[in-house]
Amino acid sequence: MNKFILLLLDKIAILYKRSGVDYEQLRAIISVKLEINSRKTNGMLGQSTTGKQTSFTFGLVIYTIVGLLFALVIFFQNSALISFALLYAYIMVFIIMVLITDFSSVLLDTSDNTIILPKPIQDNTVFAARNTFIIIYISQIVLALSAGGIIFTFIKYGLVSGILFLVSLVLITLFSTNLTYTLYLGIMSFTSEETMKNTINYMQIVMTVVFMGSYQLLPRLIGNLEDVTQMLTFEDWMLAAPPFWYAAIQTLLLKQTEANLIIVLAIALAIVFPFALQFGIQKYFIPFFNNKLQDLAIQNKSDEKDKIAKSKMSFDFSSSIKKLLRLQLIENSGYLLTIASLKADRKLKLRIYPSIGYMAVFLIIILLNISRKNENWFVELNQTYHYLWLIYFCGFLLNTATFETLHSENYKARWIYESTNLEKPGMLISGSFKANLIYFFIPAYILISILILSLWGLKAFDDVFLGFFSCSLISLINTRLNQRFLPFSLPEEARTNGNNFARGLLMMLIVGVLSGLHYLLATIPYGITLAIIPFIFLFWMMMNNIQNMSWKEITT
């Protein structure tokens, strides 16, 4: 595949040479980057370890499936304006998100600079190489995403429309790529690298949720598309929304609208804007970009100092919460380590935070399912026990957090546990558990409780109260039986370990037993109220048991 891409690149070498790029150098960089990429794991979808190229291929298959689902809009919606605008919007958002997530490392990689920039290579060659590499990658994703759209357009609207779709795709890719560059430029001009990386981190979290959400929700929503308001004419406001510019081309071709000034303007924007952005980038961006990266690499050191100062302040704040938890000395170490990582480790955030978004998606799915079955669903909602799903799904957040805080890139730092004379290493586990509870679970649980109480009323109060201890208990039992590891002591690869399947089954069993028990108790008068005290007692007992775990009971 890499050879094929390089062969294609050779065909357009003349274009590079004419724009002053040293093609031989560019080819060498692209060749190496493609090789590296094929030996590395895929970023956005991938948590895969050894599959290397297969994880990227797997990603493409998923993109194709999701793209196919979305492309159904072309069949279900007869307004070309609406169907194409929706499809283009989806592709655009996806491209921008992929660029922000996977390629932030390429765009902002200062370590790469220490290899390439000391060599006799012009800035425009470095930039063209970065750009080309990104476009090669994006093109594969765009093709996968829009495969369904291409097929359906050819089938439903014919050859010319299909070809126009392909041309629009090229323009959309160029537009989205250049827009992202400009966004980067803007953010980099006004902010530090830390803020930039944090912004990207949150975008990555949103992206993961959007991806998972669209995968779950699209098939459910697609059936309702016929009900979408029929917008057949091109309105003035659509000029502000780029997907409509490209949809306008198809609309005009299919004679679903008359040619007027607005339509012509939209089509002109669709063609001119990507190139105008390209011109702006060439003129202002390239000279600025590498210098800025070099500066960022140095400025980063002083930003680190600020960061440490800030984190010290926040530790003072959390000390008041710690008092409530009655943390013991060693437990405190586990607590502080986990809190510090939850605050600062972007990769950890990326693994944990999306589960909050999944919860929102899950809530929408529940409400969609209920609303489909019954027209008076909202009135009759408070007679159901559906909130139990939400409570136990929220418990899933705590399990995710306790599982993820076992893993770290720097897992070898576990030597510090082993080199000290800890008698009860379980204290570290309980400290880490409390950190997850305080920093992650309780805020999410309070939100979900407010939602449950507002939808189901005060009758759910006991359940919410019991649910908190039940969810915590699930995590504690799971930790005791299933995850007897010290915090951050496992390598990243251990996440995909074969044993995790068996662990997952056991975990589901624990969730099944406790949530089933909760449901049964809910059907018995005063069952929940009476169960609260025993659940608190069990929680306390489990916590004590974990605190007293010895080295023999810890899996190393």
Place this chain on the structure above:
Amino acid sequence: MATAIEVRQLSKRYKEKILHELDFSVSEGEIIGYIGPNGAGKSTTIKILTGLIPDFEGSAIVAGMDVRQHAIEIKRVIGYIPENAALYDVLTPLEFLEFVGHLYGLEKDKTILKANELLKLFGLENSRNDRMNTFSKGMRQKVLLISGLLQNPKILFLDEPLSGLDANAVILVKEVLQQLKIAGKTIFYSSHIMDVVEKISDRIMIINQGKLIANGTFAELNEQAQSGSLEQLFTNLTGTGEHKEKASQLIDIIK
């Protein structure tokens, strides 16, 4: 002897000034030991001279060319080994060196031949087809050194080149530097390993808090400061000479 590097009133500012009006010149064929405490400005100076930081005050001429205007031409005739440099570590050393050769516009066959010989010289011939992510720090440093020598540079800038190397490799690098000097190369390098700097440098420059505080042969500097060793001279000049007291304090603290 012709001048290889000439620096006049060189200053650099980020949030605060980190280099203060540096003035020095280096003749062709000289080995310069550029030393200073952590954060003194050594790496920044080297980055400016290698054309990596174009935004600075004053002037810097390398190989007869202005760094601001001819960075690319300068990069063609210099070799640079940065401190903590990255490697594409999923590549093998041979693949990496071939890539570096491409960037210098070297012929592929010659690059591979030369890379193989250099890898052999540094004891990496059996690892030449292994991915570098399995390499130790010292092995990676050797690959970096080779990448800096591959294009036969006139001037070599080395930022902590001995970091992570084992004793044999350190001796080898010392020898290589001496041989390069005999071959007429100019070497500008920073290091914390004082005895190596003392032994192989023609001239030593000491920078502290962005200011050049000493510049001369070891004998000249020693005569001025009556220090006995470069280590002693360094601690005297950079104001970090209270090691004994600090060590005693440490013992008191940990008691």
